[in-house]
Structures are given as structure tokens and as C-alpha cells.
Amino acid sequence: MKSNGKLMLNFVSDSASVYVKARRLLTQASESGITLTGACLAHQSNLLVKDLMAISRVWNIVEQVVTIASFIRRSVALRSSISRYMGREKIPMWLPSETRWYSFSETLKHVINVQTAIQVVFVQEASKPHLNTASACTVRTIINEKQFWEDTKAIYGLLKPYYVITAISELDNTSAGLILSGWMWLKLELKKTTALNADEKSLVLSKMQRRTENYVEHHHLLAWVLDPRVRGCGLNKTGKRLVRDLAKKLFSKIEPNCTDGSAFNLIKHWLDYDHKEGIFDAESSIWAPCLTSRPALFWMDLADDSPELSKLARAVLSCVPHAASCERLWSCAAATATKSRNRLTNKS
Structure with a gap:
């Protein structure tokens, strides 16, 4: 994913040692980009x-x-x-x-x-x-x-x-x-x-x-708040303030040339979103299940009304939190190509 010419990389692994090494290598290799790495949360579960x-x-x-x-x-x-x-x-x-x-x-x-x-x-x-x-x-x-x-x-x-x-x-x-x-x-x-x-x-x-x-990274916490299906459910006020500060830091990396006005809008809309006020009013049609069940659509619909928060949310929520789909694929492959069926080809 690209934002203002910056390349955003997302890497997830169920091996703690692998993801730590990958984070270091990717950060070094993409100095002009943003690297969001993490452990497989399904595996940690x-x-x-x-x-x-x-x-x-x-x-x-x-x-x-x-x-x-x-x-x-x-x-x-x-x-x-x-x-x-x-x-x-x-x-x-x-x-x-x-x-x-x-x-x-x-x-x-x-x-x-x-x-x-x-x-x-x-x-x-x-x-x-x-x-x-x-x-x-x-x-x-x-x-x-x-x-x-x-x-x-x-x-x-x-x-x-x-x-x-x-x-x-x-x-x-x-x-x-x-x-x-x-x-x-x-x-x-x-x-x-x-x-x-x-x-x-x-x-x-x-x-x-x-x-x-x-194993829980900063972008995981941001996703916890910015996913409209949960909106930080379970986080206390101190926790939400901490995540809000993390949002400001990540947004400054996504938009290094952002103005004070953009930073102000980010925080204002963050608070409105948290309290369901302003453009996020509780009675607004944006909270319709057809939108909240698809976070990408929810935030895309708000791209014009809240460009700063929408861009941050779409960047964070685009990150895959686990490697479960890969693991399931390998399990299916292992059940098909066994030692007793090691001559299988694409046609057979």
C-alpha cells in the first residue's frame, strides 16, 4: 500500500523469532517507508x-x-x-x-x-x-x-x-x-x-x-479502536488516550508534511468517532450494519468528511492480523500430498 509515495509494508508470522528479524530487516531495507509487522494473533490465541x-x-x-x-x-x-x-x-x-x-x-x-x-x-x-x-x-x-x-x-x-x-x-x-x-x-x-x-x-x-x-503492536491497538465493529470496546479512558497518541505518531509518518490543521482535524474527528458526535452522530446512516460490517467501506464512505482519520484507519485496518489462512492452506496441501501419494501431479 502507498501513501504520499511512502510504501507501507505489512508482515505477519506465527514465529516470534522470525517476525522480530523480519521487522529489523524490513525497517532497514525500507527507510523511506512504513513497516507494520506483528506476530500471528490467531497463533497467540x-x-x-x-x-x-x-x-x-x-x-x-x-x-x-x-x-x-x-x-x-x-x-x-x-x-x-x-x-x-x-x-x-x-x-x-x-x-x-x-x-x-x-x-x-x-x-x-x-x-x-x-x-x-x-x-x-x-x-x-x-x-x-x-x-x-x-x-x-x-x-x-x-x-x-x-x-x-x-x-x-x-x-x-x-x-x-x-x-x-x-x-x-x-x-x-x-x-x-x-x-x-x-x-x-x-x-x-x-x-x-x-x-x-x-x-x-x-x-x-x-x-x-x-x-x-x-506480541501486541501499536497498529493492533489502533485497529482495536478504528474497527467500527468494536470501537475500542474494553479499553478504559487511559487506554484510549494512549491509542490516540499512537494515532498521532503514525499519522505523522504517513503524512510527514501534514499541517497543524490536519493534525487538529485528526484529533477532533477521533473524539467525535469515539463519542458518536458530529459527522459520527449515533443517528447517522454511517452506522448501518452494511457499512460497519465492512470497515473498509465504512471509512471509504468518510474519506471526504474526515480525510485524515479515514486515511489512517484504512492504512491500519488493511494489515492482516494473522497467518491462519496460510496455515489452513498448508494443512490442506499436507492432507493431499502425503508420503503415500507423493507422485501427484497437477493433472492427477
């Missing part, structure tokens, strides 16, 4: 869940949930009985994968959904052979513990924000702002959860804070 799963009490509950899910998947008779009790043709039951942390949330949700059904079926069909195996006895012990279900629901509450973050990463027009607002939701859930004790909460929150300090 994965690691946030991994930090949560590293807590032994959480992992123990997850293992018990997986035990139940595995037993239901293996036992056709049990699955059929649960489906009949719930009045469904069939019930979904995922098994999680450590390479796809969102699958843990789905597994917990599926097991929670069949709580009543599986407890009733285990009582009604207690004499049947498939419910009198060693595995069935283990599952019976787990599902009859009230504390297990309370902990499972509490942990699922913690994982819901991450599931949303994963869905956000799939969007064509996602932004760092959407992902960071998901992080803020996860942080709030961590603070109020009953699934962790005070020390465990402190440990996970401190790891989240370190990831934020190490």
Missing part, C-alpha cells in the same frame, strides 16, 4: 488456551470429558439411546485435537448438552451389557459427580471466547481489533470464573499480560 490447559485441574476435567465423549462415540447403542431420549436423529460428539484448540470447546459443549440424557440412560439401561464394562463404570462414576458438571460448565465458559476468536479468524474482513476484543472477553471470564483458584487465575492472567506486552 491458540497459546492462550494452551496456557489454560496447562493447569492440572483444568486438564483433569478435560480428560474426564474426553473419556465420556470417546465412550459415547464408541458405543453405538448408547449413542442411539441418548439420541432417542433427546428426540434427535443423531447427536454431535467431537473429540478434541491439540492442533485445533477450539475443538476442546466443542467437545465440552457436546458433553454438557447430553448431561441429563446420559444420566437417565445409564439408570434406565443399567443392566445392558454395553453399560457394564470397565469403561462404562468409569463413565458412570464421572457423570454422577455433581462437582464434575459444575467444573465442566465453568471451563466451557472460559473457552467460549476463544471459540469466537477462532470464528473471527475465519472472516475475510477480520482485524486485530476483533481478535483483541475477544482477548478482553477472555480476560473478564478468567477474572470471574469459579473453575480456577486465585493462584491459578493469577498465573494465567500474568501469561496473558506477557503475551500482550510482547
Whole structure:
């Protein structure tokens, strides 16, 4: 992207060491340009869940949930009985994968959904052979513990924000702002959860804070405010002032010859946008979902009314916040070109 002849470069990687080196090299190679680099926020979101799963009490509950899910998947008779009790043709039951942390949330949700059904079926069909195996006895012990279900629901509450973050990463027009607002939701859930004790909460929150300090860049914070879908949701007044100062610094790089009048307009329109006043009035048609759902269109529509803020927003929101699309492409390629199919050609 070019702005006033300045080349804007955006580089993102899920390898911390790679993006640090890339930032240094790109900055040196493009002295006349602007380099916006960053870690893959989708990958860092994965690691946030991994930090949560590293807590032994959480992992123990997850293992018990997986035990139940595995037993239901293996036992056709049990699955059929649960489906009949719930009045469904069939019930979904995922098994999680450590390479796809969102699958843990789905597994917990599926097991929670069949709580009543599986407890009733285990009582009604207690004499049947498939419910009198060693595995069935283990599952019976787990599902009859009230504390297990309370902990499972509490942990699922913690994982819901991450599931949303994963869905956000799939969007064509996602932004760092959407992902960071998901992080803020996860942080709030961590603070109020009953699934962790005070020390465990402190440990996970401190790891989240370190990831934020190490991997969230200034342009990520700007995207958090300038994405009209979130508008800095979760940031306090001090945080918004800090981001506003970052906006002034980046705009001075994008427009090195900007006048005092342009700088004043930038701040004035920034405040109007934050408070939904002036040209950003809350009753204005610019807040129609058809525009706010597409940030590029939203700010393009305001190019004449607020040229300074519009240019800054479009520059920041054009940055890709993650490498998830590349990772998905490589996963699909790896599933196609395997060791047993290493003679594939473009035609075959």
C-alpha cells in the first residue's frame, strides 16, 4: 500500500523469532517507508488456551470429558439411546485435537448438552451389557459427580471466547481489533470464573499480560479502536488516550508534511468517532450494519468528511492480523500430498 509515495509494508508470522528479524530487516531495507509487522494473533490465541490447559485441574476435567465423549462415540447403542431420549436423529460428539484448540470447546459443549440424557440412560439401561464394562463404570462414576458438571460448565465458559476468536479468524474482513476484543472477553471470564483458584487465575492472567506486552503492536491497538465493529470496546479512558497518541505518531509518518490543521482535524474527528458526535452522530446512516460490517467501506464512505482519520484507519485496518489462512492452506496441501501419494501431479 502507498501513501504520499511512502510504501507501507505489512508482515505477519506465527514465529516470534522470525517476525522480530523480519521487522529489523524490513525497517532497514525500507527507510523511506512504513513497516507494520506483528506476530500471528490467531497463533497467540491458540497459546492462550494452551496456557489454560496447562493447569492440572483444568486438564483433569478435560480428560474426564474426553473419556465420556470417546465412550459415547464408541458405543453405538448408547449413542442411539441418548439420541432417542433427546428426540434427535443423531447427536454431535467431537473429540478434541491439540492442533485445533477450539475443538476442546466443542467437545465440552457436546458433553454438557447430553448431561441429563446420559444420566437417565445409564439408570434406565443399567443392566445392558454395553453399560457394564470397565469403561462404562468409569463413565458412570464421572457423570454422577455433581462437582464434575459444575467444573465442566465453568471451563466451557472460559473457552467460549476463544471459540469466537477462532470464528473471527475465519472472516475475510477480520482485524486485530476483533481478535483483541475477544482477548478482553477472555480476560473478564478468567477474572470471574469459579473453575480456577486465585493462584491459578493469577498465573494465567500474568501469561496473558506477557503475551500482550510482547506480541501486541501499536497498529493492533489502533485497529482495536478504528474497527467500527468494536470501537475500542474494553479499553478504559487511559487506554484510549494512549491509542490516540499512537494515532498521532503514525499519522505523522504517513503524512510527514501534514499541517497543524490536519493534525487538529485528526484529533477532533477521533473524539467525535469515539463519542458518536458530529459527522459520527449515533443517528447517522454511517452506522448501518452494511457499512460497519465492512470497515473498509465504512471509512471509504468518510474519506471526504474526515480525510485524515479515514486515511489512517484504512492504512491500519488493511494489515492482516494473522497467518491462519496460510496455515489452513498448508494443512490442506499436507492432507493431499502425503508420503503415500507423493507422485501427484497437477493433472492427477
